[in-house]
Amino acid sequence: MAENPTPQHILEQSEQLCTAQELAGIIGKMAQDIAKTLSDQCPVVLCVMNGAVIFTGHLLPQLNFPLHFSYVHGTRYHETTQGGELDWKVAPPDDLKDRVVLVLDDVLDEGWTLAAIRERVMKNGARAFYSAVLVDKVIARDKPLQADFAGITLPDRYIFGFGMDIHGMWRNLPTIYALKQ
Numbered sequence: 001m002a003e004n005p006t007p008q009h010i011l012e013q014s015e016q017l018c019t020a021q022e023l024a025g026i027i028g029k030m031a032q033d034i035a036k037t038l039s040d041q042c043p044v045v046l047c048v049m050n051g052a053v054i055f056t057g058h059l060l061p062q063l064n065f066p067l068h069f070s071y072v073h074g075t076r077y078h079e080t081t082q083g084g085e086l087d088w089k090v091a092p093p094d095d096l097k098d099r100v101v102l103v104l105d106d107v108l109d110e111g112w113t114l115a116a117i118r119e120r121v122m123k124n125g126a127r128a129f130y131s132a133v134l135v136d137k138v139i140a141r142d143k144p145l146q147a148d149f150a151g152i153t154l155p156d157r158y159i160f161g162f163g164m165d166i167h168g169m170w171r172n173l174p175t176i177y178a179l180k181q
């Protein structure tokens with residue numbers, strides 16, 4: 001891959017990992033599983049911006065029970081493919097006393113982002129924390145947190161599309177891609 005690849009070059013060097021139709025089925029099933037656990041809890045649902053925006057947009061209308069909605073924004077990959085320190089742009093809401101919280105994220109990779117969100121959410125008084133991730137990445141290390149609801153497991157490759165970026169681009173692709181190996 002060239003040092004400064006063009007968006008088109010990135011796409012040409014990539015392969016699609018699943019279809020948009022498969023993702024729709026996966027998210028539909030997640031909505032059913034989440035409803036079984038949380039439909040009588042009136043949870044606070046938090047989208048982790050930016051990556052979870054499309055996953056959230058597909059999942060939320062399928063959660064057929066009362067809930068409150070807000071978001072957090074933490075980033076630790078910036079426009080690179082390596083995670084670093086978590087940079088809070090918008091921290092979890094302060095007023096979570098006795099609330100059940102469901103956090104939606106696009107990918108559980110090393111797990112540090114969701115672990116940090118859980119810590120803040122519980123510190124802000126939540127009664128219970130749940131997480132739902134579209135992709136659970138299989139990595140060689142233990143993760144500090146396991147997702148309560150996971151859509152698909154994918155191997156340890158940098159993925160993008162469906163909300164996830166590669167060098168800041170291609171969040172708008174309708175399904176998930178990875179660079180060809």
Ligand SMILES: O=P(O)(O)OC[C@H]1O[C@H](OP(=O)(O)OP(=O)(O)O)[C@H](O)[C@@H]1O
Binds near residue numbers: 076111112
């Ligand atoms: O499990 P981890 O290794 O902590 O990585 C997962 C997090 O990394 C990505 O966010 P990123 O920092 O890229 O910010 P973005 O969502 O704005 O792209 C992704 O959206 C998750 O929130």
Ligand code: HPA
Binds near residue numbers: 077157159160
């Ligand atoms: O594979 C990934 N793609 C996009 N964002 C990410 N954040 C952690 N891992 C990834």
